[in-house]
Structures are given as C-alpha cells and as structure tokens.
Amino acid sequence: MRFSYFVLFALLLICCEKTPKEVLIAERLPILDVTIDTLIADSMSVRAIDISKNIIWYATNNGNYGYYDLENDKHFKDSIQHQKTSPHFRGIAQNSSNIFLLSTEKPAVIYKIDKKNNTPQIVFEDKQATAFYNAIQFWDEMSGIAVGDPQGNKLAILITRDGGRTWQKMNQLLPPLFADEYGFAASNTGLVVHGKQAWITTGGSHARVFHSADKGKTWKVYETPIVSGSKMSGIFTADFYDDTIGIIAGGDYENQAANNQNKAITIDGGKSWSLIGEGEGPGYTSCVQFVPNSGGKQLVAVSTQGLYFSEDSGIKWKKISSNSNYHTLRFLNKQVAIAAGKNRIDKLTFNR
Numbered sequence: 001m002r003f004s005y006f007v008l009f010a011l012l013l014i015c016c017e018k019t020p021k022e023v024l025i026a027e028r029l030p031i032l033d034v035t036i037d038t039l040i041a042d043s044m045s046v047r048a049i050d051i052s053k054n055i056i057w058y059a060t061n062n063g064n065y066g067y068y069d070l071e072n073d074k075h076f077k078d079s080i081q082h083q084k085t086s087p088h089f090r091g092i093a094q095n096s097s098n099i100f101l102l103s104t105e106k107p108a109v110i111y112k113i114d115k116k117n118n119t120p121q122i123v124f125e126d127k128q129a130t131a132f133y134n135a136i137q138f139w140d141e142m143s144g145i146a147v148g149d150p151q152g153n154k155l156a157i158l159i160t161r162d163g164g165r166t167w168q169k170m171n172q173l174l175p176p177l178f179a180d181e182y183g184f185a186a187s188n189t190g191l192v193v194h195g196k197q198a199w200i201t202t203g204g205s206h207a208r209v210f211h212s213a214d215k216g217k218t219w220k221v222y223e224t225p226i227v228s229g230s231k232m233s234g235i236f237t238a239d240f241y242d243d244t245i246g247i248i249a250g251g252d253y254e255n256q257a258a259n260n261q262n263k264a265i266t267i268d269g270g271k272s273w274s275l276i277g278e279g280e281g282p283g284y285t286s287c288v289q290f291v292p293n294s295g296g297k298q299l300v301a302v303s304t305q306g307l308y309f310s311e312d313s314g315i316k317w318k319k320i321s322s323n324s325n326y327h328t329l330r331f332l333n334k335q336v337a338i339a340a341g342k343n344r345i346d347k348l349t350f351n352r
Contacts, residue, residue: 034307034320035349039068039338040075046340047286047327048092048101048188056338058345059089059101065113068345070332080120082107090185091136093144100164102136102146104185110136110146112164124158124167131156134183135191138164139198143215147191147200149182155200159216175221180205180231184250187287187302187328189237192246199270201248203234209248211270224273227252227261237287241296244269247276247314249285249301256284256304263288263301263314281308281317287328289337300337302326307339307348320350 044060051057054070063086066077080087080101087109091102094115100123101111108131110124126133126148133148133156142163148156153176158167181204183190192199200210207226212219226248228234236250244267251262259281264273282303291298294311300320301308307321307329326341329348337348 033351035351036321036323037347037349038344039070039347040345041343042077043343045327045342046345047090047186049328049330049338049340049345050092050094050099051330051332051338052094054332056345057092057094057099058340059092061088061090062086063089065089065092065099065101070347076118078118080111082109082122087111091133091146091188093136093138095138095141095144095163098164100136100138100144102133102188104134105132108133108148110158110164110167123164126156132185133158134185135188137188137191137193137198139193139196139215145191145193145198145216147183150177153177155183155202155210157216170216173216174210174219177202178206181208184234184236186236186250189239189287189289189328190235192238192240194240195243197240197243197269199238199240199246201235201238201250203228203236203250204231205229207234207250209235209238209270209273222271222273224248224264225261225275226250226264226273227258230254237285239289240270241290241294245290245296245313246270247288247290247299248273249282249288251284253284259283265314276314277310277317280315281310281319282306287326289329289331292331292334294334300329300331302329302339302341309350 048059056068059065064079087103093100099113103109108126111120112123136146138144144160146158154171154174157170159170190201198212207228210221232253235248238248240246246266249263282301285303287302299310308317310317326339329339331337
C-alpha cells in the first residue's frame with residue numbers, strides 16, 4: 001500500500017529524531033557548490049564506473065576500459081575487440097581479484113579482467129539476437145548478478161556463485177513482466193545490491209521494483225508511483241542507503257524537463273514508495289546516489305539539466321552545477337564523488 005507524502009515526512013522525522021529547529025535548518029538548504037577537476041578527457045561515453053579505495057575503474061561505449069589511481073595520479077587505459085567489434089560497455093563491477101565489464105548487445109558479453117595483469121577473458125556470452133544487458137553488481141567476493149531486458153516474459157538474470165568464473169541464466173526465478181516493460185542501461189544503477197538484497201527497476205509500460213532478500217534465489221515485485229506508460233519513461237536509477245531506506249528516480253526521457261512523478265522514496269526496503277520533490281529539482285534523472293554517512297538524508301542527482309543536491313531525503317533540491325555532460329556518479333567519501341559521462345571523468349569536491 002502506498003503511503004502519503006505527509007505520513008512519509010512524519011516517519012522520517014520520527015526515525016531521525018529531529019528537533020523542530022533541526023527541521024527548519026533542513027528545509028533551508030545551505031549554499032553548497034562543487035569544485036570540478038577533470039581526471040580523464042577523451043572521446044568516449046562513460047556510464048560504467050566503480051571505485052575501490054582510490055582506484056576508479058571505468059568502461060566506455062567504444063570498447064575501452066581502464067582506471068585512474070587518485071593517490072598516485074596515474075591513468076591506465078586499454079581496449080577490447082570482440083570479433084572486430086568494439087563492445088559497448090554500460091556495466092562494471094568488481095571483487096578483490098577481478099573487474100567485470102558488461103557489454104549491452106552485439107556482443108552481449110561479460111569480460112573478467114585480472115587486476116594484476118589486465119588480462120581479459122570472456123566468461124559469458126548471450127548470442128540471442130534480442131539480448132540486451134543493463135547492469136551488473138556483486139554482493140560479495142563470490143556472488144554476483146547481471147540483469148538484462150526481457151527474454152520471453154521475464155527479465156534476463158545472470159547469477160554467479162563462483163566469483164565470476166561462470167554465470168547462469170536464472171530468468172525463471174522472477175515474476176513475469178507486463179508487455180513492453182523492461183529496464184534501462186543509463187548508469188549501471190537500475191540494479192542495486194546491499195547485504196544479501198537486490199533491487200531491479202523497470203520502465204516502459206510499468207515502473208516497478210523487483211526485490212530479492214536472498215542473493216537472487218527468490219523474488220517479489222512491487223508497484224511504484226513513477227511515471228510510466230511510454231517507451232522511454234520509468235525508473236532509470238536507484239540507490240539504497242541501507243536495507244530499508246532507498247530512492248528511485250528517472251522520468252520521461254522524451255520530456256526531460258518534467259520533474260513530477262520522477263522521484264520516490266521507500267523506508268520499508270522497497271515494498272512501498274512515496275513520491276518526493278514534486279515539481280522540485282531534476283527532471284529526467286540518469287543517476288541518483290546517497291551521500292555516505294548522511295543518515296539517508298543527503299542525495300546527489302545527475303540529470304540532463306545538471307547536478308542537484310538534497311539534504312532532506314529528496315523533498316527539496318538545489319542545483320549545484322549546470323554541467324549536463326554526466327551520466328553517472330559514485331561517492332569516494334562524503335566530500336568527494338566521481339562523475340562520468342560524455343568525453344570526461346571528473347572529480348567533484350563538495351564545498352559548504
């Protein structure tokens with residue numbers, strides 16, 4: 001059952017134990033700006049980044065991948081060719097030994113790359129003509145998941161239990177889709193994992209959230225109030241602060257300025273969702289992330305109108321940059337994030 005905006009706000013206040021004075025401060029968003037330092041400038045589109053300590057791994061639309069070592073100011077870059085074709089990478093994940101790159105289609109493949117010697121190896125390939133994969137994540141050292149568009153009436157799901165050496169299709173485990181319901185490959189955030197849990201978002205005819213509490217063994221699906229019903233509308237991104245507090249965002253790619261019915265929050269692990277920030281902040285949003293160590297209150301959203309910040313769980317938003325070239329973003333710590341997109345990977349330092 002969906003709950004109202006007012007009930008949600010009351011619950012958030014209770015959970016966070018805010019005093020009236022603190023509530024007023026939260027509603028008056030402080031002046032916040034961002035310092036942008038370019039780390040990598042190249043001819044590329046980057047929707048896949050992953051950070052381990054001070055190492056930023058990335059993969060591009062033209063078969064390139066690499067990393068930037070922030071501590072040593074070092075950039076490594078390499079490329080992959082698959083039968084004379086450059087893979088279009090939109091997903092990336094890692095465990096302690098390997099990086100995994102997900103190519104969306106033609107070829108729809110997963111490459112495992114040894115971190116020590118940067119040797120690529122194909123560990124999965126889907127040769128179906130309609131195969132299209134959107135995102136990849138790892139729960140832990142051994143267990144990982146990748147998700148793709150419908151095959152039959154269910155999302156394509158790949159699971160590994162051996163550290164990424166082999167992947168098995170497990171589509172049969174999911175609830176069925178509606179006609180013309182599918183996922184999006186906007187920023188590798190249409191799939192989120194936390195602990196043993198996983199959430200997968202959809203759009204098109206319906207905007208829903210598929211949830212597993214046991215590393216992909218069983219699944220349930222929940223309705224959301226996000227706009228849907230057209231080919232390029234729905235949920236494009238999600239993030240979870242912990243097992244219960246999460247956010248979904250997106251909108252209508254063909255009406256990118258619209259900022260109604262495109263952001264929603266949950267405080268029960270994704271079973272129910274309430275719209276937030278109606279008429280506020282970003283329109284079409286490709287990536288949204290919680291700020292670390294913020295109690296689930298602070299958020300940064302990446303949109304085609306720029307970067308937006310909220311410090312009250314998405315109720316109010318402030319534009320902090322008009323840069324519209326980003327597709328995706330990940331936090332290094334509370335003050336520093338890495339943003340990537342058209343022809344660039346940048347370090348963002350948030351100043352208050």
